[in-house]
Amino acid sequence: MNKPMIFQSNLFMLISSLALVLGFAFDLNANPYGLLMTLVFVVLLGVPHGSLDVLFASQTYDLRHIKHWLKFIAYYMAAALAVILVWWLVPNAFFIVFLILSALHFSDDLNLSGFTLLKWSDGAAIISLPSVFFGHELIDLYAMIIHIDIATSIVKTSQLISIPAGLVIAFYLVTKKIDLRTKLELFCTCALFLLLNPILAFGIYFCGMHSARHLIRSRYFLRQFTRQAFLNALILPTIAVILMGLVIWWLGPKKPLEIDLIRIVFVGLAALTVPHAWVLKQSKFQAHRTR
C-alpha cells in the first residue's frame, strides 16, 4: 500500500469509528439536516471519482481529436439516458440489477484480489447489511424509487443474503488469510452498514472509501496526465453532472424535497454507474492498479 492510501485507510477507519460512536450517543436519524448534508457530500466528494472517467477514456481509446471526444461523451450520455429509460419502463428489474452491479463495483475497493468468495461477500455485505437492523428505513428509502411491495421483497431478500455474506466475512476476520489492515477496513465497512442509518453509512463509505481510494489508485494509473489535467477532469464533468441534476429537478415532477433528492441522486448515480463501470472495465484498471 502506498502512503496516500494508508492515510486514506486510516481516515476512513477514524471517520467510521467516530460516526459509530456519535451514532450511538445521538439519534442521527432525528437530524433533519443529516440527509441533506450526506447527499451534498455524496455529490461533491463521490461524483468526482466518476468524473475521472474522461481520463480513463482518453487513455484507453486514445481520444485526441474533438471528434473522438464528442463521440465518447455522446456514448456515455446515451448509456446514462438508456438506464433512465429502463428505470421508467421496468423500475423493479432496473433496481435489482443496479444493486447487484453496485455490489460488484464496490467489491473492488478493498485489496481482496485472490479471495473471490470474500470479495463477493464484501460487495454483498455492503448492499445487504443495512437491511438487518434498518429494514423499515431501507424499505421507506427504496420505496421512493420503486413500488413498496418490491422494496419490501428486496429488503427481505437482502436480510437472507446478509447471513452467508456475514459468515464468510466473519470466517476471514478470525483466520490469518488476509492482512490486518484489510481486516480492519472490512470490519469498519461491515460495522458502518450494519449499525448506522443506511444513507449515512453509504455516504461515509462512498466518499471515504470508494471514491477516495479510486482517486488515489487513478493518480498512479493515469500517470501520463499532468496535475492540471487531473484537476480539470475532477472538476469539470462534476459541475456538468450537478447542473444536469438541477435541470432535471427543475423540469421534473415535484414531490416532497426529501423524495426528489433521493430519487435524483440515486437514479442519477445508477445512470452514471453503468457507463462508469464499463469505462473502468475497458481500461483494464483492475489488472494494473497500484496496491
Ligand SMILES: CC1=C(/C=C/C(C)=C/C=C/C(C)=C/C=O)C(C)(C)CCC1
Ligand atoms: C438506492 C439507495 C441506496 C443505495 C445506493 C447505491 C447502491 C448506490 C451505488 C452507487 C454506485 C455503485 C456508484 C458508483 O461509483 C441506499 C444508500 C442504500 C439507501 C438510499 C437509496
Ligand SMILES: [Fe+2]
Ligand atoms: Fe465507482
